[in-house]
Amino acid sequence: MKRRIGIVIAVAAATALVLGGCSSASGGSGAGSATGKPVKGGDLTIARSQDIISMNKTNTFDNNSLRVMEQIMEPLFMVSPDGKTLKPWLASGYTISKDQLTYTINLRKGVKFSNGTPLTAADVKFSIDQDTASGAAGWGFINAAIKQVTAVDASTVQVTVKHPWGPLIADLSLFSNGIVPNNYGGKTAAQFYDAPVGTGPFVWDFWKKGQSLKLTKNANYWQAGKPYLNSVTWTVVPDSNTRKLQLQGNQIDIDDTPDWSSLASLKTTPGVNATTFPSTQLDYIAFNENRAPFNDVHIRTAISDATDRNAMVKAVLFGNGTPAYSMLSPGTPYYDNNAGGATYSVANAKAEMAKSSKPNGFKTTLLIQSGDPNQSSIAQIMQSELKAIGITMTIQQLDPTANKQARLAGNFDMSWNLWTMDIPDPDEWTTWAVNPTGGSNSAFTGYNNPAVIALNAQAAAETDTTKRAALYNQVQEQASKDAFLDYLFYSPYVFASTATVHGFHVTPLGNYQLEDVYKTK
Amino acid sequence: MLHRLRFIPGRLIQSIPVAFGVTLIVFFMARLLPGNPALALLGQRATPESVAALSKQLGLNTPIWEQYFGFLGRIFQGNLGTSITYQQPVTSLLAQAIPVTMSLLGLALLFSLVISIPLAALAAFRPGGARDLGVRAFTLLGQGMPQFWLGIMLILLLAVGLRAFPVGGYGNSAGDHLYYLFLPALTLAITMCPTIIRSLRSSMIDVLESEYVGTAKSKGSYGAALFRGHVLRNAAIPTVSVIGVNLGFLVGGSLVIEKVFALPGLGSMMINAIFTRDFPTIQGVTLFVALFVVVVGILTDVVYTMLDPRVNFGAKEQS
Numbered sequence: 001m002k003r004r005i006g007i008v009i010a011v012a013a014a015t016a017l018v019l020g021g022c023s024s025a026s027g028g029s030g031a032g033s034a035t036g037k038p039v040k041g042g043d044l045t046i047a048r049s050q051d052i053i054s055m056n057k058t059n060t061f062d063n064n065s066l067r068v069m070e071q072i073m074e075p076l077f078m079v080s081p082d083g084k085t086l087k088p089w090l091a092s093g094y095t096i097s098k099d100q101l102t103y104t105i106n107l108r109k110g111v112k113f114s115n116g117t118p119l120t121a122a123d124v125k126f127s128i129d130q131d132t133a134s135g136a137a138g139w140g141f142i143n144a145a146i147k148q149v150t151a152v153d154a155s156t157v158q159v160t161v162k163h164p165w166g167p168l169i170a171d172l173s174l175f176s177n178g179i180v181p182n183n184y185g186g187k188t189a190a191q192f193y194d195a196p197v198g199t200g201p202f203v204w205d206f207w208k209k210g211q212s213l214k215l216t217k218n219a220n221y222w223q224a225g226k227p228y229l230n231s232v233t234w235t236v237v238p239d240s241n242t243r244k245l246q247l248q249g250n251q252i253d254i255d256d257t258p259d260w261s262s263l264a265s266l267k268t269t270p271g272v273n274a275t276t277f278p279s280t281q282l283d284y285i286a287f288n289e290n291r292a293p294f295n296d297v298h299i300r301t302a303i304s305d306a307t308d309r310n311a312m313v314k315a316v317l318f319g320n321g322t323p324a325y326s327m328l329s330p331g332t333p334y335y336d337n338n339a340g341g342a343t344y345s346v347a348n349a350k351a352e353m354a355k356s357s358k359p360n361g362f363k364t365t366l367l368i369q370s371g372d373p374n375q376s377s378i379a380q381i382m383q384s385e386l387k388a389i390g391i392t393m394t395i396q397q398l399d400p401t402a403n404k405q406a407r408l409a410g411n412f413d414m415s416w417n418l419w420t421m422d423i424p425d426p427d428e429w430t431t432w433a434v435n436p437t438g439g440s441n442s443a444f445t446g447y448n449n450p451a452v453i454a455l456n457a458q459a460a461a462e463t464d465t466t467k468r469a470a471l472y473n474q475v476q477e478q479a480s481k482d483a484f485l486d487y488l489f490y491s492p493y494v495f496a497s498t499a500t501v502h503g504f505h506v507t508p509l510g511n512y513q514l515e516d517v518y519k520t521k
Numbered sequence: 522m523l524h525r526l527r528f529i530p531g532r533l534i535q536s537i538p539v540a541f542g543v544t545l546i547v548f549f550m551a552r553l554l555p556g557n558p559a560l561a562l563l564g565q566r567a568t569p570e571s572v573a574a575l576s577k578q579l580g581l582n583t584p585i586w587e588q589y590f591g592f593l594g595r596i597f598q599g600n601l602g603t604s605i606t607y608q609q610p611v612t613s614l615l616a617q618a619i620p621v622t623m624s625l626l627g628l629a630l631l632f633s634l635v636i637s638i639p640l641a642a643l644a645a646f647r648p649g650g651a652r653d654l655g656v657r658a659f660t661l662l663g664q665g666m667p668q669f670w671l672g673i674m675l676i677l678l679l680a681v682g683l684r685a686f687p688v689g690g691y692g693n694s695a696g697d698h699l700y701y702l703f704l705p706a707l708t709l710a711i712t713m714c715p716t717i718i719r720s721l722r723s724s725m726i727d728v729l730e731s732e733y734v735g736t737a738k739s740k741g742s743y744g745a746a747l748f749r750g751h752v753l754r755n756a757a758i759p760t761v762s763v764i765g766v767n768l769g770f771l772v773g774g775s776l777v778i779e780k781v782f783a784l785p786g787l788g789s790m791m792i793n794a795i796f797t798r799d800f801p802t803i804q805g806v807t808l809f810v811a812l813f814v815v816v817v818g819i820l821t822d823v824v825y826t827m828l829d830p831r832v833n834f835g836a837k838e839q840s
Contacts, residue, residue, distance in 0.1 A: 047783075050793075051793075053562070053606055053607065054607070054608065059575075061562065061563055061564035061565075061566055062562075062564060135574060136568075136570050136571045136573075136574035136575075137571060137574040137575040137577075137578050141571075190608070208617065208785070209607065209609075209614060209617055209785065210617065210618065210785030210786075210789055210790060210793075211617075211690075211691055211785035235690060235783070236783060236785065236789075237689055237690070237783035238780045238783060238789060239689075239780050239781050239783065241673055241781075242673075242676070242688060242689045242781060242782065242783055245673075245676050245677065245680065245681050245688045245689075246688040246689060246690075248681055249680055249681050249684065249687075249688045251687055251688050251689075251690070398555070399554075399796065400561075400796060401554070401555070401556035401557075401560055401561045401796065401797070401798055402554065402555040402556045403556075404556060404560050404561075404567055405555045405556035405557075405560055406555070408560070408567065408568070408569055408572065417565075418565070419565065420565070439568040439570060439571070440568050
């Protein structure tokens with residue numbers, strides 16, 4: 001048995017290797033800095049555009065809900081602030097058997113639920129099993145590799161996997177595997193998630209639908225002295241202008257996602273900190289390879305070459321992002337910063353067109369979501385760039401749900417989309433994107449390269465981080481050559497807060513730990 | 522007096538087919554939208570397999586006629602179904618949103634009357650005069666300013682600048698609600714005023730030129746007494762129907778205002794429901810709004826009847 005107690009180094013080595021020392025993923029201009037002595041007390045108000053939907057961790061996909069439930073229910077392992085590694089959270093460590101099939105996880109001592117009951121292995125087994133049982137209608141797919149979860153004794157859990165599975169610890173760090181009391185404490189799932197109970201720093205207080213949601217401090221929290229805040233309230237403020245004005249009027253403490261256009265003015269507003277945090281968001285254009293001429297790699301490469309990524313970063317993000325040259329984002333473990341994604345060159349694009357099945361150009365459409373000015377800008381830039389290489393592109397706008405319907409049905413030529421990671425492991429996205437049987441027919445593109453599929457499967461089955469890194473490099477490089485997606489740009493998360501807020505940090509996965517946040521006068 | 526209100530039961534009965542028609546149209550129109558609620562709920566992780574699994578779980582696979590008749594049957598038990606997004610009864614969601622929108626409308630109506638009546642009177646007493654021109658300029662401005670822009674300007678001036686009001690939100694107690702609703706109601710009122718002022722002004726001018734006002738004046742009535750006793754009541758009659766029609770539109774207009782001022786009313790509920798294809802919620806809100814318009818129509822006629830003894834809807838219907 002290989003013993004790995006203490007810090008989980010699941011991906012640390014690979015990160016160091018890939019990033020070569022530049023792994024500090026600190027945010028921008030300082031709202032996240034936790035300088036000075038934390039102050040106890042205070043109530044934090046965060047305004048954002050939409051309300052939560054549900055607290056059911058096993059079948060809720062909406063980010064606004066996830067950010068709240070993460071304060072109540074905690075997983076066994078937690079992503080590090082830079083999003084690259086995992087640290088034991090409700091677990092204190094784990095060992096893995098020689099055949100790579102059995103993980104023995106020790107639970108942290110002295111952890112209690114907010115209602116005072118101690119955390120036991122039975123709670124852990126129940127929580128993970130519930131997630132697995134949600135199947136296709138929930139997050140169950142994330143536990144697809146798990147064969148069985150066994151409560152060995154009160155403080156030890158054994159997880160066996162069907163086959164060697166590199167992402168297991170990352171899978172267990174997902175909110176859907178957050179720990180709740182065994183049997184929902186005797187309640188039905190619906191009753192339980194109406195006012196969920198967990199080990200997290202905050203406790204459910206109330207939810208006024210469409211208006212606000214409040215959590216209060218968990219007096220039984222296992223991290224001594226935390227949380228600092230007495231309560232956290234999320235308010236629903238759909239209009240970004242109103243959020244900005246509320247921040248300036250000190251009515252709220254944090255503005256979740258101000259407009260890119262207002263970021264510069266917020267940065268210079270006295271008493272306000274506007275901060276960007278690296279994310280895992282990749283904006284891309286998908287080519288439908290089931291439709292000619294997108295089955296032609298020259299056509300896909302030509303369009304990718306003709307994409308002016310810098311212009312998009314400027315027009316859409318007001319300069320607050322970076323062009324994308326890999327299917328993985330810099331915030332994702334095993335990101336290859338030399339993955340060979342297309343760079344902007346009209347000359348190369350024209351050369352590729354000449355080699356293609358449509359040397360004289362063709363007519364096509366780009367599907368985007370209606371009502372989103374950012375996507376309109378992207379589409380307009382694409383339209384003018386493609387005109388230069390003989391492609392006449394029309395823009396098709398559908399509302400978000402209709403848009404998704406069209407993509408699922410394969411009813412598009414090219415379509416805009418984005419991806420963000422939920423776990424600190426590339427497999428969640430790579431299998432979705434390159435494996436036609438990964439659920440989405442290769443991100444709805446129909447991309448099917450047996451070599452890439454095999455490399456990706458090999459990387460997922462590998463637990464050695466160095467070997468995984470080499471395999472994922474190959475996946476990224478070959479995917480770039482195949483140009484199955486046109487990578488556009490990586491955009492950060494953006495938050496604005498009053499200068500009294502300290503210790504607020506967002507990981508590349510988008511989660512934030514409010515037990516570290518405090519407010520000064 | 523009471524015998525003249527006998528038309529009300531008849532009107533209520535007439536509104537049943539209207540409501541039925543609305544349910545029919547809304548039910549099927551909502552389902553004409555491409556994509557289903559499962560697709561909206563599953564976010565970026567939606568796959569054909571997961572959509573099928575969740576649709577089944579949500580009961581979206583039953584035949585559409587069965588769903589419609591189920592919906593109709595439940596209405597008569599006061600049950601509007603369960604919101605697909607929130608997994609909660611639509612009636613309880615409506616119970617939270619209706620007071621917000623209705624108090625916003627009520628307060629806006631009150632404000633617009635408080636602003637409109639004096640201004641219209643001011644303008645009507647000397648048509649073409651300086652005051653009249655000033656009032657007309659105000660109505661032009663009020664009509665020309667987009668609601669969302671006016672809202673933001675009021676926020677900037679009164680909430681951010683003077684810190685006299687909150688920047689959006691609804692507050693937690695009844696007093697709070699009034700305080701939070703002040704600016705949005707004022708915004709709605711300012712955009713509603715021009716129509717009321719114009720209608721009231723022209724009917725006041727007509728009334729002021731009428732013989733009975735001449736008679737009243739010759740009997741020594743003047744100023745406020747003349748205005749209250751002889752002018753306002755008679756001039757108000759056409760304006761009441763203008764307000765009645767406008768209230769229906771205002772429900773739609775409050776949608777924008779609710780967004781700007783972050784009010785959790787019917788408008789924001791409806792927009793979210795449409796985007797997430799939450800059919801039961803869409804149906805619930807539309808049904809309520811339809812009934813609201815019907816009731817406002819009836820109330821308009823009631824006010825008519827009370828203002829003008831010559832109006833007798835009941836008699837017309839009986840003859």
